[in-house]
Amino acid sequence: MMIRTNSLLHHAFFKLNCNFITNSLTTTPLSSSRFTPHFTSLASLLHSTSFSNNGDRPLLSRYQKVTKLDDAFNLFDEMILRKPLPSVIKFNQLLSAVTKLNHFSSCLHLFKQMCVVGVPVDAYSMNIAIKCCCQMSRTNDGFALLGCCFRRAVVPNVFTFSTLLDGLIREDRILEAERLFKKLIKQKLCEPDVVMYSTMIKGLCKFGNNDIAIGLLRLMDERGCKPDIYAYSTIIDSLCKDKMIEDAFKLFNEMVFAKGIQPDVITYTSLIHGLCNLCRWDEVSKLLKEMEGDVRISPDIQTFSILVDAFCKEGRVDEAEAVIDIMVERGEVPNIVTYSSLIDGYCLRGEMIKARTLFDSLTSKGLVPNVVTYSSLLNGYCKTFKIEEALKMFHEITRKGLKPSIVAYNTMLQGLFMVGRCGDVRKLFDEMRSQGLIPDECTYRIILDGLCNNHKVDEALSLFHLVGDSKLNSDIVVYTILIEGASKCGKLDIARDLFHDLTVKGLQPDVRTYAVMISGLCREGLLTEAKHLFCKMDESGCPQNSVTYNVLLQGYLKNQNYDDVVMLLQVMDGRSYSLDASTLSLFIDRISAGSLDRSMLKLIGKLVPKELMDTLA
């Protein structure tokens, strides 16, 4: 295959390491638009329950009471001047307080000072310092501190190793984590306890090894280390994220009924999240009820935020707003995550005034928008073709000291393509790469789709061939984009070849692939072949939907082939499908031209969705 070196993005993609991209894939969940009557009752359920909030706090010493960084430094300065020095315990309490304020580098600074002035640092101090390193994704420095332990005759313990294990896992260094875990057991450097097992379980889950994680859960139990709610919740959450909700409930039931461990708000929240992702609203409602029935637990800000997000993704922002009202009534303060979801909900509906008003009000609520918040706005502006406003916000990200993420770039690339600004796409793509961001599968799809829609199908195809037989190209969406692109510009042979390649690669065409291919065949007047493919869908395990029916009908109407039209309409009526706007306008066109009988109007009328009626009226 000839490679045109001057083609758009060609050069940049050539330099990519495809394995690296595909290893860090992010899939965006598709939002469904199903009507969900249960949300309203769900909201009222939340409304009717009484509120419970923070309990009493234990008395804290002066060293633990620190709420501001300055106080900590002042106290520390005071402490090191005292003679004799306060006990290491007091220092540790201070370090711990600073850690809880998330000031990890300051904590490390204080730790170093302690060493300098001769505080006899112990395992507690070491472990806090190591934890700070790990929290800042500097686990290697944590290991360096482990070396210091040996030099200072401080004996590392199971806390030390759990912290380091967690650090490796946070940095996605799963192989090293496994190696460390095995080494600790083999060389009897420490006896793993429930926390260490749970940490390793988290690592396994993070890399999709749910089965091995469950195996480790069994193993710890056999070894006399009883799994607790953390161990169970970690796996339950992971199963939920992988949409294996039945397995999650199996484990949940085992935990509750066989082990007698009471679930808490986090366990419930994970399950609710999993059910929301699968649009299983009845069960969400049931689980919320179950949770509300337990006096020990009530939904917290995260539970609420998940519900807000789920409502917004369904386009039901009214309910999302209602949930926010309820949480406020219950004394929870919505945070930036909660509001970002709502902003995203407005943006998805193209309600940019509302989105922007809320966005602008965040500062007065004491909240700082982050790159996710910005990305939602970018998306909204791009989808409503307000590209200049989107670019303005995109530049504001950097001005506010944030770094645009791959998602922000992807959104802008897509927006620029939508308005045909291919040159600017190229510039932004280069900028993204120069920022060290690696294009992901979404970038790839956006570029292919953008090229196809901007009369650059050849470039899309050559990019596709350049990427070659990689994970990026083992993607049904990529194929669907190219099949559509090729057939729309008259390259039906290429579209057919691509469609054929699917089976060779073991990829299953989905309902959109079929729709695009059928549409392509109809465009060339190949109605028999189109009909054949249409009929093949069922036996290929991909049942037709409303869209495929519309596509085939349009093909028939455009080619003035009316034999099967009534039959198709009748099936559609039987399945409660409806006609989309373009199919309907073709019908009206053909009927007014006299090529179709008016008697069909009654059937057609039944197939016009109410929303379309409203817009026509």
Added chain:
DNA sequence: CTAGGGTTAG
């Protein structure tokens, strides 16, 4: 008296 693990957004 002080140290380690599980849930939220594009």
